[in-house]
Amino acid sequence: MGKIRYYCEYCDRxxxxxxxxxxxxxxxxxxxxxxxxxxLPYRTAKEVYEEEKIKDPCRKFMTQNFCQFAExxxxxxxxxxxxxxxxxxxxxxxxRSTDSHSSESxxxxxxKMSSPEQVEEWLLAWKTRQEGEALKPAKPALQAVSxxxxxxxxxxxxxWGSDLPPSLQPWSLFNLxxxxxxxxx
Numbered sequence: 001m002g003k004i005r006y007y008c009e010y011c012d013r014x015x016x017x018x019x020x021x022x023x024x025x026x027x028x029x030x031x032x033x034x035x036x037x038x039x040l041p042y043r044t045a046k047e048v049y050e051e052e053k054i055k056d057p058c059r060k061f062m063t064q065n066f067c068q069f070a071e072x073x074x075x076x077x078x079x080x081x082x083x084x085x086x087x088x089x090x091x092x093x094x095x096r097s098t099d100s101h102s103s104e105s106x107x108x109x110x111x112k113m114s115s116p117e118q119v120e121e122w123l124l125a126w127k128t129r130q131e132g133e134a135l136k137p138a139k140p141a142l143q144a145v146s147x148x149x150x151x152x153x154x155x156x157x158x159x160w161g162s163d164l165p166p167s168l169q170p171w172s173l174f175n176l177x178x179x180x181x182x183x184x185x
Contacts, residue, residue: 010034033072040071046090052076053083 006017008025011034015021025031058075061067067077078086 010038037071044090045086045093049083049086049090052078052086 004017005014006022006025007014008031011025011031015025053076055074055076057079058067058073058077061073061075061077062079067073067075076083
């Protein structure tokens, strides 16, 4: 009978499944590098910015536009302008996340208030901000869905443009308004 083998999806290799071999593999530098490469696309802009701002610029990448170490390089492959754009994206992400957690922030802000005057002052400011948001024109549902679907296309697919198959092409307002459900299978 064959022995049980352990398959590592990060490294795309299998080996005999015993405790010593698995510990040795999981602590290896190859496994750590492959695991890091696997999770690189899922980092937020803030994480990327925090990592890259402390690194010195890679001279080889800046002069020749190529570095043999790619993502494993200990130097930054971003110039000052790209870092500034990355910082703005990180700030926008944090703003969006704070907007989505506004009800939690209301509870936290109210718990930190010590006097009734502070609470009333904060409530007045909150009401005026909410009224200002209510005065903004609301987007129609089709435009909101179209924007969400067309802007969430992965960067790797954005390079392909109109050469994508129809199932992978981003939705547009025109596509959404011309759907004929009765024509579907």
